[in-house]
Amino acid sequence: MDDEMRRQIALFRYGLIAPLLQQSPRGAQKPILEATAKQTYTLPNGEVRQFSERTLERYLANYRKDGLDALYPEQRADQRRPRVLPQSVIERAIALRKEQPLRTVEQLVVMLETEGLAPEGFIRRSTLAAHLRKAGVERAKTLRKQRTWQRYTANEVHEIWQCDICDSLRIPDPASSGKMRVARLVAVLDDKSRYICYAFFSFRENLPALEHALKKAIISHGTPHVFYCDNAKIFQSAQLSEVAARLGFEIRHSRPYLPQGRGKLEKFFGYMERSFRPEAELCVQRGTIANLDDLNRYFSAWLEKMYHQRVHSTLKKRPVAVMESHGPLRLVDPVVLEDAFQWTYTAKVDKTACIRVQGNTYEVEPILVGQTVSLRYDPYNLARIQVWWEGKQYADAVPLKLRRHTDKRVTQADAKTDEPTVKPGISFLETISTQREQERKEKLGRTSFVRTTKEGERT
Template sequence: MKEIDPKALFRLSVLGPLVSRERLARGERQRLIRDLAQREYVIPGSRRRTLSEKTIEAWYYAWQRAGIEGLIPRVRADRGRSQIASAIQEAILAAKRENPRRSIRQIQRLLETAGVAACDVLSRSAIHRLLQGHGISRLRGAASEPEERRSFVAESAGAIWYGDVMHALRVPVDGQLRKTYLVSLMDDASRLITHSAFCLGETALDIEGVLKQALLKRGVPIKLVVDNGAAYRAHTLQGICARLGIHLIYCRPYTPEGKGKLERWHRTIRDQFLSEIDPQRILHLADLNARLWAWLEQIYHRTAHAGLGGLTPLARYQQDLPKVRSLGTRATQLDALFYHREKRFVRKDGTVSYQGQRFEVPYALSGKTICLVVDPHTETVKGVEDDEGRSLGLATPLDLAANRTRTRHKPAADPAPTPPSGPNLVELAHQRHYHTKES
């Protein structure tokens, strides 16, 4: 018995709700087609997941005309023959052979711009069929070979950390539900989460806050691999890593394979943590993070991992403790490493603004632009610096009540002028005008 074409069987399965009905009420056919077009399918030989109403309708009428035979894909009658004029065909083939990397769109524009073909006459499908017929539609040689990627693991704990952000659930904040973002840093060799926290944003400040806690708990990595998002490109994060001797590495765009272990961590979080959360117990962001940190230390870090030969992430990390770079004396200066510098113009009254609050700086800086040193995590101002990083003094919150009675610095009064001993122009003019002589 002849085997039925698998594509025809697939098309028949799509049409099931239509062809299984003996009679369709008025308007029911279009309603069913519209419903079928909104579903997702595993389409043989295609990466698409949806079908258009027009396609489904065409299959339906083909089935009505010829049954299952009508659903078998037909080979084009003109296959192998191009309808493009021979002169234009030669130009298309020459353009592709001259530069095999030229796309169909580039070839189309090239011929239109050069006046070889009229605008909007050449279709992309016609160009593709022509190139395919001559066997030059794909790149050959090294350019066509897929990039080789192999699984690997860092030599030891602390060698490579990965950083990424996952969109998460909503939590109550000040009476409103706010979306959260899980910011995580993972050690490659041990799968240990050096620190992770749910934040209300995915900004550079959120990432720096998680990095700061990870450094305090798990030492200093040699490499930190992150994606190309704007938050990871922030100058503040780059500066922190440079001062700590961390090589900040950016994944190439559209290559998530470089962070496959973090993607697996995100699945674990969804399947084992978020799925178990009792919303009634989450009254604020702090409640969610408290449960995350308890689950990390008590469950995740103490569960045997198949990729670690049966070791737990914590046990694998502890094997390499002698190799992990410690903060050492830099721990006392860590807060300062995470300070931000904000450019500010000092007003005539010797004040600047930060986060809606006014601060007094040394009055001699009035009218100048300075760097306000701030701790963005605590929203406090630490002092004032010049562009070279030299301290220019403190910045204190403006106290209007205290300023009312504060003794202000006043410049010393100029000494009384000494009467001129020589000729005086005013007196000479007075004598000449009134014909008087000085007695």
């Protein structure tokens, strides 16, 4: 089993125990353990199996002791030995699956053993499942039934965050000679207060944009207990799962084609489209919004002065007032936060103890020659890359030829955080933006600074 598969299995195991991390008393854990143990899961390697309560408790204890690295599976002693499944067994399994697409891999194994095609225990479910996927005969999913919905709200602030992306207005893109492009709003909403922990507009709907929003929200508010999102590709990424595992929160996905669970965020998007978008389109026509920086500055002012201060129709309170009632925040050490958001990449070390990453050449320890190593790095800084092999960290890779300083999947615009200067003009958004800036200056003016002597006396 290679390092990448071991990493995926570790993240899968974390997903099993994530709901248990916030339940300290054993009495609260027991129902979750029982429900988890009754379900059948498909592992990243294709194996279909169940997990006993004892196994789940062991995963939980290991994670609490040594973190995500403790969930990595140990290397098999026979990992380089071939395990061959006869072609006759594969063909019969395919025929049985085609006969009844709802048959599970476990049922197929029992049927093949009953027919005498293989001795008991010879067929591994993961191996058979991989052959069935390759043949294009995966198990059919049952039809969904009609169901009713009930309203749900988190019990505490920062218990559940919802995240989604909404296509909005078209604005000029200076990087494309002023061509009009769709701006997409990435938003993170607190379920209890309806407060927007962080949101910004981007031209891209990709992992860097999602990570930027999540990281900014965590810096300001700490980590949630649950991060709730849909099943889009960026929310299913192993990178996001690893961030959650290293920072200790759970990722939950809404069921495909059932967006009702994200209704609170959808309502925010609807209000934004009715309230902010018309004013922003007017600014685009007047030329006061000429790029993403302008749009995000106006949006930030609108969010703070309008949405957060508006009495919510369901809560009967302002989101900012509910947010102030939060308990202790689960703040994250900056060093831990940076490590958690590192990206992972695998590369093979050549005979000269060098690796190549996106056109850059690095030198690693000679002992790693011929091995496929895991690399961890900040996508905005390719000058420093950590080197890992079989769960052990080696000396950082030494740059020999550095042609790129950032990952090709991100741009400098993704990393930019400076607020731009607003162009002159008259509009509703400019008015509230000016008010917001004035309030900031007044707060700073009321702040007093005290100088102390070496003995600690105030002067």
